[in-house]
Amino acid sequence: MNKIKALVFKENISGIIFVMPFIIGLICFLVVPLGISIYYAFCDYNILSDPVFVGLKNFKTMLNDELFWKSLSVTIFYTVVSVPLKLIFALIVALLFQKTTKIAGIFRGVYYLPSIIGGSVAVAVLWKRMFATDGTINQILHAMGVEKTISWLGNTDTAIWTLILLTVWQFGSSMLIFLGSLNQIPRTYYEAAMVDGAGKWRQFFSITLPLLTPTIFFNLVMQVINGLLAYTQCFIITQGQPMNSTLFYMVHMYNETFVYYKAGYGAALAWVMILIVGVFTAVLFATKKKWVYDGGF
Amino acid sequence: MKKRVIACVLALAMTAGLLGGCGSSGASDTDSQTTGDSNGDQIDLSMFWWGSQLRNERTQEVLDMYMEDNPNVTIEGQFSDDYWTRMATFAAGHTMPDVVQMVYAYMPQYAREGTLLDLTPYIEDGTIDMSNVNEEILNTGKVEDGIYGICNGINASALLYNKTLLDDAGIEIKDYMTMDDFINICREVYEKTGYKTSLSYGAMTSESYMQFVLRVQGKTLYGDGAIGVDSADQLEPFFDLYETGLEEGWLLDPSLYVERVRGQVEQDPIVYGSSPETMSWCGFYASNQLTSMQSAAPEGVEIGITTFPSDDIETAEWLNPSQFFSISADCENPDEAAKLINYLINDIDCNNVLLGERGVPISSVVSEAISENISEDDQKVVTFINDVVTPKSSAIDPPYPDQSSEIVSLLDSITEKVMYGELTAQDAAEQFLEEGNAILAGN
Structure with missing residues (x-):
């Protein structure tokens, strides 16, 4: 009995007991499914019957899958365009509301709002209605004297841009992170710069921007990952139409798995995406030394 | 010291609760099995369908009527828009509801994979009465040598x-x-x-x-x-x-x-x-x-x-089976499930509520009996099927591939x-x- 007591009250044992609920959840709902999905990626699996091991077949299929390449290029284009735009907007708005006045607080809240309702279905539905042929955007354009009715979602040139715009509009969380680190830059730097005669622009490019690079880097990595894994906008607003010009990779994966019941191929697509996310992140980290300031303030 | 003991006990309790939670669904499954086997006891059935608001209301109403007539049967109705995604996960986990709605495009695949029950014995022993149903319509539910779905309405x-x-x-x-x-x-x-x-x-x-x-x-x-x-x-x-x-x-x-x-x-x-x-x-x-x-x-x-x-x-x-009712291969009370399908197909009171929303009823007797109760629009559909399509149609294409x-x-x-x-x-x-x-x- 004493032995058990001694065992239980050893610091690390009770620590382990405390984290057990989380560890069990992690193993049951993440590690095990992750392992199973690696196995499925090498199988023919239609969900209804048992998986059959087929080696690399799924990965070979991908090479000839037109939609795989199409959706991959759409997703990368979307990420490469929307992420920088989003970060620039977030930074500009953060700079505008940096001063803590009452009105700035309200504006911060208002601009953060789109991100709270973030990836939600409701916003996507709203967006779809706004950009419809008879939607708000066209009506505003009519009121401004534009004669032509533009089908924003139905045109292969504009459809992807409506999705990009939606993403850029949701810049709130990046803005908050920028605000946090903007307020950490010591005021004394700016005072010294002013004494030296530096103007506002000079201060921004010589002090603010370099000291913000760690935050920019963090935001960039997070947003690139989010961008590559984007799903809701496409699924709700366009379903990949018109002519697959807005087909996101994740939606293609969903279709293969749950519409065509090719879960093995779907799992393989998922693992390829994990590799792609890994490559993007690795490249970003490799360039980190070149432009990210990692000293203290 | 005391605090630590309490904390440890709490942590253990939480872990135990979590593990217990994982196991409970399995336990209730075996419960329903034992009660289902003994006669006269409570029987639980589940039914799964998709459709419009109108269909959900009407179907739930006839299930309530059935439960009233058979007090020992409880039916849990479920409906979903994301139907085939959920159906696939149900089938994979062997938790498919007892009676499910199927379509011509998906039924063969589910039947071939062994997730559906062959209904031939129930039709032969009369549990599901098909005597007033055209042979060609009955055969639309045929996959290989068995009948895996009972068509629940005809459309075109x-x-x-x-x-x-x-x-x-x-x-x-x-x-x-x-x-x-x-x-x-x-x-x-x-x-x-x-x-x-x-x-x-x-x-x-x-x-x-x-x-x-x-x-x-x-x-x-x-x-x-x-x-x-x-x-x-x-x-x-x-x-x-x-x-x-x-x-x-x-x-x-x-x-x-x-x-x-x-x-x-x-x-x-x-x-x-x-x-x-x-x-x-x-x-x-x-x-x-x-x-x-x-x-x-x-x-x-x-x-x-x-x-x-x-x-x-x-x-x-061609005349098309609009949908089917099928029974899951994992169903624990197939006799009861078959009786429910028979009710949905052959009972006149039941069809006076459903009113051909899933298509024209396949039983000629039922179709005749409800004709005076249906709305003008429904009547138009019945006339279209019976007088326009039926005289000028040929056999449906064989079941579709996966x-x-x-x-x-x-x-x-x-x-x-x-x-x-x-x-x-x-x-x-x-x-x-x-x-x-x-x-x-x-x-």
Whole structure:
């Protein structure tokens, strides 16, 4: 009995007991499914019957899958365009509301709002209605004297841009992170710069921007990952139409798995995406030394 | 010290609770098994379907009626829009509800994978009474040597149209239109009223319309591990119609579909749109959708129903099982589930509530009995099936292969390219044949 007591009250044992609920959840709902999905990626699996091991077949299929390449290029284009735009907007708005006045607080809240309702279905539905042929955007354009009715979602040139715009509009969380680190830059730097005669622009490019690079880097990595894994906008607003010009990779994966019941191929697509996310992140980290300031303030 | 003990106990309790939570569903499963086996005890059944609000209400009502008549049976009804995703996960986990709604496109796959119960014994011993049902209709539920689904209503491909609009323009629609008749009407409507034409793409019925085109030539869409045609020329008439419409200007602008849920009657260009430019005079639907299309129509607009255009309607047209009821292979009380299906198919009180919302009832007795209670629109559908389609139809195509949903997506995406003018009808036919064959060959 004493032995058990001694065992239980050893610091690390009770620590382990405390984290057990989380560890069990992690193993049951993440590690095990992750392992199973690696196995499925090498199988023919239609969900209804048992998986059959087929080696690399799924990965070979991908090479000839037109939609795989199409959706991959759409997703990368979307990420490469929307992420920088989003970060620039977030930074500009953060700079505008940096001063803590009452009105700035309200504006911060208002601009953060789109991100709270973030990836939600409701916003996507709203967006779809706004950009419809008879939607708000066209009506505003009519009121401004534009004669032509533009089908924003139905045109292969504009459809992807409506999705990009939606993403850029949701810049709130990046803005908050920028605000946090903007307020950490010591005021004394700016005072010294002013004494030296530096103007506002000079201060921004010589002090603010370099000291913000760690935050920019963090935001960039997070947003690139989010961008590559984007799903809701496409699924709700366009379903990949018109002519697959807005087909996101994740939606293609969903279709293969749950519409065509090719879960093995779907799992393989998922693992390829994990590799792609890994490559993007690795490249970003490799360039980190070149432009990210990692000293203290 | 005391605090630590309490903390440890709490942590243990939480862990235990979590583990207990994981196991509880298994425990209740065995419970229901033991009660189900002994006679007279409480029997739990579950039923799963998809459909409109109207269907959910009516189905729940008849389940309540059944429970009232059979106090020892409890039925849990579930419905879902994300039906096939959930069905697949149910089947994979062996937790499929006892009675499920199926369609012709998916049932064979579920039957072949052993997830459905062969209903032949229940039909033979009379638990499910099929004596008033046409043999051909019963056989639509046949997969290999067993019957895995009981058809719960009959429908047929149907062209729904804005009758009020056409009456005002002085255009009359006759049943069994030929292709030329149809194209002439599309032109005439466009000239006189400005209304355009939405073809099978908008209503998500391209699969049926393609079958229409092929059956006339003695071909099927799904052959043995390939598209069932000899050459791409045979597929071309399908795309020709789109191409003609695009060239002549009466085809509805394809960009409109991106903004809507295709196949959903409330958003169909027949009843929804801001100007004639964005609306259609017709839509390629199924007969049982007339009722919901009529209720979605603005006041004063009457929706008419006729056959799809075809140069040889008798070979092209077929009577379609709108849906099936099947029993899960994991069902613990198959006898009770079979009784429930029998109730849904044969009971007159029950069908006086359902009123053919799933299609015209398959039992001739039931169909006759409810005819006086159904609304005018429902009556129109029954007349269409019995008097227009039945005399001029032939047997349905054999059950579809597992890849049929992929073929439908392919057909849609190629049709889309034709509508946007990116492909000619001829190129589209060739591309569909080539890529369709690759899918069906299992690549």
